[in-house]
Amino acid sequence: MIHFDPTLQHLLNHSMSQVKDFSITLLDIHGLFLFWNKGATLLDGYEANEIIGKPLDTLHPQAEKTEKLGEYMLKQAVKEGRVKQIGKRIKKDGTIYLASVVMNAIFDNKGKHLGYIRIAHPLR
Numbered sequence: 001m002i003h004f005d006p007t008l009q010h011l012l013n014h015s016m017s018q019v020k021d022f023s024i025t026l027l028d029i030h031g032l033f034l035f036w037n038k039g040a041t042l043l044d045g046y047e048a049n050e051i052i053g054k055p056l057d058t059l060h061p062q063a064e065k066t067e068k069l070g071e072y073m074l075k076q077a078v079k080e081g082r083v084k085q086i087g088k089r090i091k092k093d094g095t096i097y098l099a100s101v102v103m104n105a106i107f108d109n110k111g112k113h114l115g116y117i118r119i120a121h122p123l124r
Contacts, residue, residue, distance in 0.1 A: 023120040029113055031056040031074045043099075043122060045092030056118075061090045077105040077116055086123065098123045 023043045026035035032055055036048040044051075044059060051058065057070035064070075064087065076083040082104040089099045101120040107113055 021121070023118075025118045025120075027056060027074075027116040027118060029115055031070060031116070033058075034115065040120075043091075043120065044089070050092070059089045061088050061096055064088060073101075073103055074116065077103045078113060081105060089120070 018038055020039050020042055022037075023040035024035075024037040025033055025040050028034050032053055033051050036046070036051050040051075041047055046058075055070065056074065057065050060069055069085075069087065073083050073085060082102060084100075084102050086098065086100050088096050089101075090096050099120045099122050101118060103116050103118045105113060106115050106117060
C-alpha cells in the first residue's frame, strides 16, 4: 500500500471533497459507497451522510437494477481494470438523467482488490 505524508493525504482528501464539476466517489469491494464529494451531492442530491454505506445501484433506475447494471459494472471494472458507461441514473428526488460514468478498480501493489473509484458527470 502507498503511504502518503500527512500533508499530502490531507491535500488529496480535501481536493477530492471540494471538486464540484464531477461526481467523485469511492466504493468498497462490495460496491458500497465509502466517499462522496460535493460534485456527487450536486449531481445526485444525496448528502454524504445519506449515501455512505448504500449500494451503487441506489443511483440506478428500476430497469437498470433489474438488469443488474451495478453488478456488471463492478465485475467489468475488476476484470478489465475499468469500465465506461453512458446511461440513466436516478437522483434522490426521483429525477432521471443521463450520465457518463467511468469506474476503475483499485488494487494494491500485490494485486489485492481494495475497491473502486467512480467519476461521473451529467450529459446535457
